[in-house]
Amino acid sequence: MKNELGITVKKMENFSKWYDQVVTKAELADLRYNVKGFLVHKPLAVSAMKKMYYYFERELEKRGHKPVWFPAVIPESNFKKEAEHVAGFIPEVMWITHAGSKKLSERVALRPTSETAMYTMYAKWIRSWRDLPLKLYQSCQVWRYETKATRPFIRGREFYWIEAHDVFATRNEAEKQVIEDMKTTKAVMHEIFGIPFFQFQRPEWDKFPGAVHTYAADIIMPDGKILQQPSTHMLGQNFSKAFNIKFKNKNGQEEYAWQTCYGPAIWRIFAAIIAIHGDDKGLIFPWEIAPIQVVIIPIYKSQNKDLVLKRCVEIKDKLKGLEVYIDDRDEYTAGWKFNEWEMKGVPIRLEIGMKEVETNTVTIFRRDEGRKINVSDANISEYVEKVGKELSANLKRRAESFMSNMVRSAKNLKEVREALKKGGFVRVNFCSIDEDGRACAEKIKASLHADVRGKRIDVDEKPEGNCVVCGRKAKVVVYIGKSY
Numbered sequence: 001m002k003n004e005l006g007i008t009v010k011k012m013e014n015f016s017k018w019y020d021q022v023v024t025k026a027e028l029a030d031l032r033y034n035v036k037g038f039l040v041h042k043p044l045a046v047s048a049m050k051k052m053y054y055y056f057e058r059e060l061e062k063r064g065h066k067p068v069w070f071p072a073v074i075p076e077s078n079f080k081k082e083a084e085h086v087a088g089f090i091p092e093v094m095w096i097t098h099a100g101s102k103k104l105s106e107r108v109a110l111r112p113t114s115e116t117a118m119y120t121m122y123a124k125w126i127r128s129w130r131d132l133p134l135k136l137y138q139s140c141q142v143w144r145y146e147t148k149a150t151r152p153f154i155r156g157r158e159f160y161w162i163e164a165h166d167v168f169a170t171r172n173e174a175e176k177q178v179i180e181d182m183k184t185t186k187a188v189m190h191e192i193f194g195i196p197f198f199q200f201q202r203p204e205w206d207k208f209p210g211a212v213h214t215y216a217a218d219i220i221m222p223d224g225k226i227l228q229q230p231s232t233h234m235l236g237q238n239f240s241k242a243f244n245i246k247f248k249n250k251n252g253q254e255e256y257a258w259q260t261c262y263g264p265a266i267w268r269i270f271a272a273i274i275a276i277h278g279d280d281k282g283l284i285f286p287w288e289i290a291p292i293q294v295v296i297i298p299i300y301k302s303q304n305k306d307l308v309l310k311r312c313v314e315i316k317d318k319l320k321g322l323e324v325y326i327d328d329r330d331e332y333t334a335g336w337k338f339n340e341w342e343m344k345g346v347p348i349r350l351e352i353g354m355k356e357v358e359t360n361t362v363t364i365f366r367r368d369e370g371r372k373i374n375v376s377d378a379n380i381s382e383y384v385e386k387v388g389k390e391l392s393a394n395l396k397r398r399a400e401s402f403m404s405n406m407v408r409s410a411k412n413l414k415e416v417r418e419a420l421k422k423g424g425f426v427r428v429n430f431c432s433i434d435e436d437g438r439a440c441a442e443k444i445k446a447s448l449h450a451d452v453r454g455k456r457i458d459v460d461e462k463p464e465g466n467c468v469v470c471g472r473k474a475k476v477v478v479y480i481g482k483s484y
Contacts, residue, residue: 006339010280015223022274023152026283026344037150037157044344045153045270047291049160052266053139055188055288056162063180065135065164070117072141073108078116082242085115088209092144094157110143115210115261118165119243126257128248129169135177137164139266153271154227154484161265167245167257174234174258178215181232181262182458185217189229189264194286194396195219195272196403197229198425198479200454203433203441208261212236218453218481220406221275224423226453226481229272230264276402277395283345284367286395287388293323294384295346299334299353311357315350318381342367347391348384368394407479412468413447416480420450425481429474431467437476440469444480453479 007025011018023029028045041049057067073096079086094110097103111117118136126134139162150156164181168174182199189195197217207214208231216231240246240256249255277284287293296316300308309328316324327337334351341349349365351372356362362377364384368391375383406424410416419426431437433455441452455461455476463474 006343007280007282011222011278015221015275018278018280019275020152022278022282022343028274029152031152037146039152039156044291048273048285048289049266049270051289051291052193052269053162055192056184056264056266057137057139059184059188060137060162060164063135063184064133065137065166068118068136068138069140070111070114070121070138072111074111074114074117076107076109078120079109081116082210082239084238085210085242089113089144092146094143094145111140112142112144113263114138114140114142114163115165115239116243119239119245119259122165122167122257123243123245126167126245126247129250132167132169132247132257133173133177134167135164136166137162137262151271151484153267153274156267159265159267161263161267164262166260166262167240168259169247169249169255169257171236171258174236174260177260178213178232178234181230181260182215182217184262185230185232185264189217189269190396192286192288192392193269193273194392194399195229195269195276196396196400198453198456199458200479201433201457202231202454203437203452203478204435205438205441206451206454208233210235210238210242212238215457216454218425218479219272219276220403220424220481221272221484222402224406224482226425226451226483227268227272228483229269230262232262233260235259235261276399278345281339282343284395285345285347286392287347288392290345290347291323292325292341292344292346293388294319294325294348294350295337295341296324296326296350296352297334297337297341298326298328299351304354304357307357308352308354312352315352315362315377315380318377319384320381322381322384338365347388350384366391368398410468411465413444416444416450416468417448420448420480420482423482425453425479426450427477427479428468429463429465430476430478431470431472432475433478437467440467443469448480450480450482453481453483455479 007021009017027042030040089112095107097107143158197219202214211233213234217229218226237256245257296312298308298312312326347367351363361374363374365372408419409427410419416426461477463477467474
């Protein structure tokens with residue numbers, strides 16, 4: 001493969017250009033669609049994201065959620081029922097005002113999120129404590145008129161996610177659900193996709209509009225910037241009061257329900273997989289979500305082509321249940337194919353030529369380590385599965401090591417400034433993540449162009465000393481970082 005066809009920059013030297021090249025050259029998306037902020041998703045990306053959806057949906061259903069599909073449009077009157085929520089989302093809403101040439105009597109929004117659609121119906125469905133808990137999710141697209149620069153799979157005006165909306169009789173049940181949502185993120189995004197994260201309680205000034213508390217997973221991208229991943233929100237009774245979601249308890253008394261919502265953005269998690277697991281040659285897919293898990297490259301001359309291709313088919317048949325592709329295109333050399341499939345992130349390559357045919361072996365190339373090994377084809381299926389799982393575990397270890405090396409502590413704003421130049425998180429003592437800490441966060445934003453991401457809830461950290469901004473006694477340890 002000619003250099004101009006492959007990845008021409010190193011990931012850690014120019015991550016932005018590297019990322020753009022991978023998205024385009026590995027054929028994940030086409031950005032030339034003629035509506036700004038929207039892109040065309042190509043087969044490789046869609047196939048991977050379908051598998052990602054599968055693992056999240058499986059985990060949600062294992063934990064008692066059931067799937068639904070709600071309309072993509074929401075009447076404006078629904079938005080007006082929860083004042084804080086509507087104030088947070090109205091600037092990003094994309095409105096439909098006409099049907100054909102006729103102006104609608106009430107404009108409708110393309111859903112930016114589905115609270116105002118689903119809770120209108122929840123009020124009709126929930127009557128008694130027997131109707132609770134209600135745990136529903138939908139896998140869908142949402143639309144938001146982003147005014148910041150859009151970036152494929154990171155920020156766009158249309159993106160793909162899952163949203164779960166749950167209703168309970170008690171606050172205690174709702175709080176347990178928030179913890180369960182965080183466990184779902186760990187079980188799928190970290191354990192299966194290999195993406196490590198810190199779980200934060202967001203400051204009061206940075207929570208989901210209408211929520212009591214917001215908890216979000218943050219990751220560190222290769223350029224040192226922070227990217228938010230799945231968030232879960234304790235809604236309390238704010239939405240149930242706005243939408244009149246009430247039930248009669250066991251004593252026949254009417255109460256407002258308690259609610260939570262949870263949103264794993266498949267789109268953004270896909271961006272993290274591209275960025276964190278990829279290398280200078282391009283993508284590296286974890287074994288579990290690879291669109292093609294094994295590519296077989298036949299290496300032959302005209303006189304032995306049939307024998308080699310026959311063996312390739314035999315090996316493919318032994319790998320039943322896996323995503324296997326035989327690249328038998330005559331118009332490309334074996335070396336060209338090697339480079340193409342390495343760029344596209346296929347975890348395992350099998351090379352089969354006359355040497356392998358004659359010795360009943362297969363040459364295996366493992367994408368994460370870039371090394372080859374020749375093995376017997378007798379137990380090829382079990383061996384390939386084993387290597388695939390080892391590859392995923394290795395990607396996860398690499399990602400964890402990178403993240404652990406991108407956290408620094410600082411004792412004052414000068415140290416914070418210096419640490420931010422290196423990227424990642426800066427750990428500091430801080431006065432408060434309640435409203436009384438907002439002024440200090442705004443000073444950090446204004447002077448350092450960084451955000452207080454919140455306090456970690458996956459570990460117990462005790463503050464020592466004073467706030468790095470105002471000098472008051474610190475009540476909390478927070479993490480600061482620059483985000484997209």
